[in-house]
Amino acid sequence: MDGAHALLLAPTAGGKTEAAFLPLLSRMTSESWKPLSVIYVCPLKALLNNLHSRLERYCAWAGRTCAVWHGDVLTAQRNRVLKELPDCLLTTPESLEAMLISTRVEHRNVFANVRVVVIDELHAFAGDDRGWHLLAVLERITRLAGHEIQRIGLSATVGNPQGLLDWMSGHCEGRRELVVIRPPANAPQPEVQVDFVGRIENAARVIAALHAGQKRLVFCDSRNRVEQLALHLRAAGIETYVSHSSLSADERGRAELAFAEGGSCVIVATSTLELGIDVGDLDRVIQIDSPSTVASFLQRIGRTGRRPGTSRNCLFLALTEESLRQSVSLVRLWQTGYVEPVQPPPHPVHLFTQQLIALLLQERALPKHDWREWIGRLPPFKEIPEDSLNAILRHLVAQGYIHEDQDMWMIGPLAESELGRRHFSDLVSVFTSPPLFEVWNGRQHVGNVEETALQREADQPAIISLGGRAWKVTNIDWKKRRLEVVPEPGAAKTRWLGTARSLRYELCQMTLSVLSTDEDYAFLSKRARTSLEAARNEYAWVRLTSPLLRVRENKVIEWWTFAGRSVNQWVCDVAREHLSVHATGDDLRVRFEAGMERVEEMIALIQKQSAATPTGESFVAKFSDLLPDKELAGLIKCRAYRASDVGQFVDKLRAVKIEK
Numbered sequence: 001m002d003g004a005h006a007l008l009l010a011p012t013a014g015g016k017t018e019a020a021f022l023p024l025l026s027r028m029t030s031e032s033w034k035p036l037s038v039i040y041v042c043p044l045k046a047l048l049n050n051l052h053s054r055l056e057r058y059c060a061w062a063g064r065t066c067a068v069w070h071g072d073v074l075t076a077q078r079n080r081v082l083k084e085l086p087d088c089l090l091t092t093p094e095s096l097e098a099m100l101i102s103t104r105v106e107h108r109n110v111f112a113n114v115r116v117v118v119i120d121e122l123h124a125f126a127g128d129d130r131g132w133h134l135l136a137v138l139e140r141i142t143r144l145a146g147h148e149i150q151r152i153g154l155s156a157t158v159g160n161p162q163g164l165l166d167w168m169s170g171h172c173e174g175r176r177e178l179v180v181i182r183p184p185a186n187a188p189q190p191e192v193q194v195d196f197v198g199r200i201e202n203a204a205r206v207i208a209a210l211h212a213g214q215k216r217l218v219f220c221d222s223r224n225r226v227e228q229l230a231l232h233l234r235a236a237g238i239e240t241y242v243s244h245s246s247l248s249a250d251e252r253g254r255a256e257l258a259f260a261e262g263g264s265c266v267i268v269a270t271s272t273l274e275l276g277i278d279v280g281d282l283d284r285v286i287q288i289d290s291p292s293t294v295a296s297f298l299q300r301i302g303r304t305g306r307r308p309g310t311s312r313n314c315l316f317l318a319l320t321e322e323s324l325r326q327s328v329s330l331v332r333l334w335q336t337g338y339v340e341p342v343q344p345p346p347h348p349v350h351l352f353t354q355q356l357i358a359l360l361l362q363e364r365a366l367p368k369h370d371w372r373e374w375i376g377r378l379p380p381f382k383e384i385p386e387d388s389l390n391a392i393l394r395h396l397v398a399q400g401y402i403h404e405d406q407d408m409w410m411i412g413p414l415a416e417s418e419l420g421r422r423h424f425s426d427l428v429s430v431f432t433s434p435p436l437f438e439v440w441n442g443r444q445h446v447g448n449v450e451e452t453a454l455q456r457e458a459d460q461p462a463i464i465s466l467g468g469r470a471w472k473v474t475n476i477d478w479k480k481r482r483l484e485v486v487p488e489p490g491a492a493k494t495r496w497l498g499t500a501r502s503l504r505y506e507l508c509q510m511t512l513s514v515l516s517t518d519e520d521y522a523f524l525s526k527r528a529r530t531s532l533e534a535a536r537n538e539y540a541w542v543r544l545t546s547p548l549l550r551v552r553e554n555k556v557i558e559w560w561t562f563a564g565r566s567v568n569q570w571v572c573d574v575a576r577e578h579l580s581v582h583a584t585g586d587d588l589r590v591r592f593e594a595g596m597e598r599v600e601e602m603i604a605l606i607q608k609q610s611a612a613t614p615t616g617e618s619f620v621a622k623f624s625d626l627l628p629d630k631e632l633a634g635l636i637k638c639r640a641y642r643a644s645d646v647g648q649f650v651d652k653l654r655a656v657k658i659e660k
Contacts, residue, residue: 001027005174007122007153007165010181012302016154019179020118021055025062027115028087034113035065035085039141041093041117041134043124045070046252046272048090051120059088070095072249085110093125093134097428100140101361111144119168122153123295123342126167129621132348132380133430135170136355139375140362148172156299160341167344171377188311190301194327195525196318200225203288203317204232210315213264214283219300221501223270224494225288230268230468231491242468243269246436247447251467268468271296273303281307285314289323292501294334295342324531326503329510331523340504347638351430352381353392353626357401357419358427360411368409388631395628430622437481439466446471446485452495454483465492502565503587505645511588512562515539549599557592557599566642567649573640575602607654 001023008016024038040055042048052068059066067086069078071094081089082105099105117138125131142149153168155161165178197203207218207229220226223244233240241255255267267273271291282304291297297314305312316331318324355375360366375381384392396402400414419427436448447466454462454476462473464485470492471485515536524532542548548560561568568585575581579602581594592599621639624632 003150003174004177005151005165005169005172006177006179007155007161007168008179008181009155009157009161011183012156012299013306014181017051017054017120018058020152020154021058024116024118025058025064028064029062033087033115035087036089036110037113037115038088039096039114039117040088040090040120041096042090042120043092043130044272045072045092045249046256047120048092049249049253050256052090055088055090059086064088066090069099082106082110093130093137094428096137096141097133097358098425100137101358101427107362108144111141112146114141114145114149116150116152117141118152118154120154122155122164122168123158126164126342126344129345129348129351129430131167131344132351132378133354135168136351136375136378136381139378140355140359143374148174150174156295156302157339158295158342159339160343164342167342170379171382188305190305191311191313192301192316192331192523193314193525194316194318194324194331194521194523194528196321196324196528196531198319200228200288200319201232203319204229204236206317207266207286208233208236208238211284215263215281216266216284216286217273217282217300217303218266218268218286218288219273219291220268220270220288221291226268226270227465227468227492227494229288231465231470233266233268234468235491239265240468241265241267243267243273245270245272246449247467248445250445251447255467283310287314287316287327289319290316290327290330292503292507293340294330294338294507295340297330297334298339318528318531321531321535324528325511325514325535326507328521328524328528328532329507329514332514332521333507333510338506340506341644343642343644345639346380346643347635348380349384349388349392349631349635350621350624350627352384353396353401354427354430354623355381356396357411357415357626360402360409361427365408365410368404368407371409388634391628392631395631396626401626437476437483439464439471439483439485441471441485441487449483449494463488463492464494466494504642505564505567505648508562508564508587512542515542549596551596557594557596559590559592559599559603560588561590561649562588563649564642564645567645570641570646571602571606574606578602578605603653606650 008019010016010019021040027033028037040051042051048068048070052066056066064087066088067077067081068090069081070092099110100107119125119134125134138149138151151168151172153165155164158164161178161180165176169176195206197206207216218229220229223246226242226244230240230242241258243252243255247255252272258265285300285304287297287300291300301312301314304310304314316327318327352375356371359371359374393402397404397412400412402415403410403412436450437453438448439446449464449466453464454473462476464471464473470488470490472488473483473485475484477483514532518536520529541550542560550558550560552558559571561571565585565587568587568590571590572583572585575583575590575592575594579594579598581592581598581602583590583592583594585591621635624635627635
């Protein structure tokens with residue numbers, strides 16, 4: 001109410017939206033704010049759509065208006081928004097960027113009266129470059145408004161709330177307030193169980209047999225797994241709905257509405273339903289395999305237990321022994337009270353180039369030194385060394401991304417040719433996605449698939465799964481990237497590109513602890529307990545106190561670090577750069593093609609000097625090709641590994657002896 005920058009943290013369904021928005025409505029009335037005064041930012045279009053009716057109703061109580069603006073909003077609706085500005089605009093960072101660079105939007109008029117920005121699911125932004133993009137866009141809107149804009153962040157539980165508040169507030173001068181709401185001490189303990197089922201078909205049988213008459217939300221961490229499970233559940237006669245990012249907005253909306261109003265049914269979803277989209281009162285959350293973080297688990301289990309007399313619950317159904325270990329380790333880590341800190345990616349210098357070009361599009365022409373007044377106060381941009389900054393600016397001018405005319409800058413010819421397609425639409429987003437084919441069944445837009453979905457045996461029709469149904473492709477329009485489909489009985493499988501999420505150091509260390517003990521866990525089913533006992537017997541050589549080296553039959557040496565993929569990739573690169581040793585790693589181990597002496601030499605090197613930091617080659621980011629080679633190399637070095645994980649690993653390694 002007094003204008004402080006604030007971060008509100010509470011469990012899912014804790015009332016964060018109302019806690020932020022209702023006081024703003026009071027101020028809007030008492031202080032006679034003019035439209036547009038409140039921008040409400042969400043990470044997902046579906047979440048915006050879900051919130052719109054609620055916030056529109058609240059605004060109506062005060063005689064105010066609310067509108068939504070994102071990529072699926074029709075042109076006619078956008079024109080109405082521009083003609084009569086609402087008091088509150090629900091939108092995404094990408095849509096704000098598109099408004100700023102559009103020739104159709106009088107951005108100085110649109111943003112002149114903005115007083116507050118509310119950032120929902122703040123943690124979902126802060127962990128990647130999308131968060132830096134949002135903060136940079138807010139810098140430009142602040143300049144247009146002519147005064148500091150109050151920032152209010154909403155988030156579920158995170159491990160570093162003060163750090164998240166400081167990141168959101170940046171260089172802002174206003175007072176900062178952290179508001180943390182925890183579950184009441186007498187709240188029922190969550191019901192968590194881990195089961196081992198072995199196959200996706202068995203998971204479907206368990207889900208079909210359990211909790212008849214109840215509403216169940218099943219999370220899978222891939223679209224392919226969602227589609228497979230939905231097909232099996234429908235074959236078992238279970239009323240099933242599907243939600244993931246490749247479905248059309250209409251398909252997702254129908255599923256969410258039917259699920260919110262239904263009774264005994266199942267919705268199978270990826271992390272798209274992990275955030276605050278309201279799908280009504282849930283009875284059960286079921287997790288196929290395991291999410292990669294405690295924070296994600298808290299979001300998912302928080303979808304249950306909202307009605308009086310009910311408790312939060314989650315049933316893990318592990319399909320493999322590996323996922324069983326991860327599920328058990330995640331639950332044990334959660335039981336310790338640990339939640340991952342949100343760590344914004346370091347040194348977003350590639351986004352500086354994107355923002356500079358976007359600013360030139362916004363202003364059409366800009367005195368060459370004025371960019372500092374627009375985006376130069378954002379901490380990571382302000383911290384770019386002067387020699388690096390000058391090198392980047394010279395590179396953008398020399399390459400033709402920026403055209404220099406005496407003391408003025410404008411968009412250059414290379415920016416026009418490389419980024420100007422479809423009215424610079426590629427410039428508004430900091431993440432990339434593969435080219436998609438639209439899937440149509442008559443006049444119904446089912447969703448989108450990648451080209452990999454069309455791979456098939458020669459002379460065989462392409463059959464895909466989308467929305468939990470099988471479809472036969474009857475026509476492919478390669479030019480328009482459009483598929484015509486008809487329903488097909490039976491099963492199908494769709495391929496989507498994706499990468500496995502690397503596990504954090506803390507979770508992998510808990511896996512080491514789980515395998516190193518005989519402790520029984522009350523949350524295990526009989527099948528899970530039997531499988532875990534077998535795993536412990538298989539890993540009987542594991543010890544908590546030493547880095548374990550094992551020589552396999554093919555003379556490959558394995559170092560079982562239990563440190564996570566980021567650390568193990570760092571170890572591989574140390575081996576390559578300092579000792580010319582080839583190595584590969586996963587979340588738990590590193591495999592070396594070298595003799596034992598060379599491996600011990602490398603471990604000793606890491607123990608003695610943490611400065612043995614390789615340059616890395618694994619980081620690729622959108623807009624990084626706008627950087628000169630030296631600055632790109634610096635970006636790669638900063639981004640190749642999770643620094644906090646590497647630091648913990650090196651510190652622990654110094655305190656132990658090698659055991660073989």
